[in-house]
Amino acid sequence: MPNKPKKTTTIRRRDFLKSAAGTGAGLLILPSGFLLGAGAPSNKLNIAMIGTWGRAGAHFGIAKGENVVALCDIDENHLAGAAKRWPKAKTYVDWRKCLDQKDINAVICCTTDHTHAFIANWAINRGMHVYCEKPLGNTVEEARVVRANYLKNKTKIATQVGTQRHAIPNFNRVRELVLDGAIGELKAAYAWGNRQLRRKGYLPGKDKDGRYFKPPKHLNYDLWIGPAPFHPYNPGYFSGGPGMNCLSWNMFWDFGTGQVGDMGSHTMDLAWNALDADLPTCAEGVAYPANSPEASGGRSKDGKVTKPIPAHPEVSPVELHTSWDIPANKWRAKIRLHWYQGGMMPRSPKAEVNLRKIGHGAMFKGTNGFIVAGFGSRMVIPYGKEADKIDYNPRPKDKQIPDIGSFQGQWVKAAKGDLKTSCDFDYGGKLIETMLLGLVAYRVGKKIDYDGKTGKVANSPEATALLSKKYRDGWKLDG
Numbered sequence: 001m002p003n004k005p006k007k008t009t010t011i012r013r014r015d016f017l018k019s020a021a022g023t024g025a026g027l028l029i030l031p032s033g034f035l036l037g038a039g040a041p042s043n044k045l046n047i048a049m050i051g052t053w054g055r056a057g058a059h060f061g062i063a064k065g066e067n068v069v070a071l072c073d074i075d076e077n078h079l080a081g082a083a084k085r086w087p088k089a090k091t092y093v094d095w096r097k098c099l100d101q102k103d104i105n106a107v108i109c110c111t112t113d114h115t116h117a118f119i120a121n122w123a124i125n126r127g128m129h130v131y132c133e134k135p136l137g138n139t140v141e142e143a144r145v146v147r148a149n150y151l152k153n154k155t156k157i158a159t160q161v162g163t164q165r166h167a168i169p170n171f172n173r174v175r176e177l178v179l180d181g182a183i184g185e186l187k188a189a190y191a192w193g194n195r196q197l198r199r200k201g202y203l204p205g206k207d208k209d210g211r212y213f214k215p216p217k218h219l220n221y222d223l224w225i226g227p228a229p230f231h232p233y234n235p236g237y238f239s240g241g242p243g244m245n246c247l248s249w250n251m252f253w254d255f256g257t258g259q260v261g262d263m264g265s266h267t268m269d270l271a272w273n274a275l276d277a278d279l280p281t282c283a284e285g286v287a288y289p290a291n292s293p294e295a296s297g298g299r300s301k302d303g304k305v306t307k308p309i310p311a312h313p314e315v316s317p318v319e320l321h322t323s324w325d326i327p328a329n330k331w332r333a334k335i336r337l338h339w340y341q342g343g344m345m346p347r348s349p350k351a352e353v354n355l356r357k358i359g360h361g362a363m364f365k366g367t368n369g370f371i372v373a374g375f376g377s378r379m380v381i382p383y384g385k386e387a388d389k390i391d392y393n394p395r396p397k398d399k400q401i402p403d404i405g406s407f408q409g410q411w412v413k414a415a416k417g418d419l420k421t422s423c424d425f426d427y428g429g430k431l432i433e434t435m436l437l438g439l440v441a442y443r444v445g446k447k448i449d450y451d452g453k454t455g456k457v458a459n460s461p462e463a464t465a466l467l468s469k470k471y472r473d474g475w476k477l478d479g
């Protein structure tokens with residue numbers, strides 16, 4: 001009889017999945033401007049590419065099949081390069097002007113993180129479909145504003161956060177393992193990333209001889225700063241190669257959120273996809289040196305606690321452990337969710353399994369065992385008193401969650417059809433809001449209680465102050 005409760009709950013999970021899959025089936029709401037749905041050859045999107053170099057290159061393929069009618073970049077050299085590819089497109093250096101072009105109905109946003117929520121929100125206000133590179137926002141407020149605006153408009157537009165690894169079939173194999181009860185009842189989930197980028201503070205505005213660095217003529221530096229507080233130009237913010245330049249600015253609070261918004265967007269997605277999670281009820285955050293016992297959830301042998309790394313006022317943390325209580329849903333009880341980065345790691349369930357060998361991974365703890373996963377790999381580890389209850393049968397092919405195929409293609413197809421994408425601004429918005437709330441808890445150095453409905457922190461005015469940002473004069477999140 002000991003297996004009985006597990007079987008019942010497994011069936012409950014399966015039923016839930018079936019009915020959840022069924023909910024969307026058969027619905028085909030066509031967005032305005034599209035008369036015949038996805039299959040009609042005449043239905044091409046009119047795309048504005050905002051940010052035309054670097055990461056934008058990953059979207060050229062999908063854009064080529066549509067009409068690119070507008071290009072926008074603060075770097076006029078980058079803009080000229082893109083204009084060679086799309087000579088008929090109108091060109092802009094200011095995205096606010098670009099979004100006023102009347103024939104645009106879809107936007108691909110590949111700019112700096114501190115402009116994502118602005119561009120996404122303004123585009124939604126103009127009825128445009130949006131593909132926005134990760135992270136969707138840099139503050140809890142930004143994530144909430146964009147998500148709320150999307151929810152108001154979701155019967156008209158398709159959105160996708162640029163977490164393209166979501167299309168790796170392993171993401172859904174992991175989800176199936178969790179939902180089908182491979183490790184029994186889910187108790188906790190973990191995600192981690194090992195990237196370490198250390199910065200000392202904003203880059204100096206002057207060279208070693210005390211002369212101000214001057215932005216080159218082709219760079220509209222004031223527009224690059226955009227809504228952020230002004231920091232003087234330093235060529236170091238532009239010194240990375242294509243698709244890697246984000247690493248030159250994303251560690252500084254006014255421009256990014258470090259590895260939380262960077263690899264955290266991708267790696268937490270591997271866990272989040274299997275949780276059907278809502279916003280957390282609390283958040284905590286600490287940072288210990290990567291080589292300390294605390295970095296792997298332990299304590300030093302002499303009982304001394306390593307000193308936490310103090311928060312640098314200008315730079316997001318390298319080492320970090322944040323965690324949240326995620327409320328119960330229809331198929332599972334409340335769970336604890338954890339994010340580790342920069343060398344801090346969850347404790348491995350077995351000494352033989354070296355989690356550090358998975359640079360960016362996720363782990364799920366259940367009553368019978370653990371699932372450990374990388375972006376493209378997974379393993380189930382029986383564990384504890386109930387370990388022998390593991391009797392998982394993988395789903396037959398025809399019962400598996402269907403593959404996404406091209407991730408950008410899914411967005412284009414959705415924009416022309418049923419508007420459904422895997423990482424819409426509701427799913428992706430909640431994920432990044434949760435991650436950003438963890439950063440707030442780390443910055444104030446205490447557990448914060450959170451109400452996901454109102455977006456309010458109950459027990460910390462300092463945390464409340466960090467949920468949002470003041471923007472430079474002339475820049476509005478909602479415009």
Ligand SMILES: NC(=O)c1ccc[n+]([C@@H]2O[C@H](COP(=O)([O-])OP(=O)(O)OC[C@H]3O[C@@H](n4cnc5c(N)ncnc54)[C@H](O)[C@@H]3O)[C@@H](O)[C@H]2O)c1
Nearest residue numbers: 051053054055073074075078110111112133243244245246
């Ligand atoms: N999904 C992924 O795997 C992935 C990979 C790399 C980067 N990214 C994301 O893509 C974005 C861009 O990263 P990157 O390394 O290409 O950065 P980048 O600094 O090279 O900027 C990309 C382009 O946007 C332009 N730009 C910057 N601010 C602009 C603005 N306000 N208006 C118009 N154009 C602007 C730049 O001049 C450049 O041409 C980042 O948000 C990053 O997080 C995602």
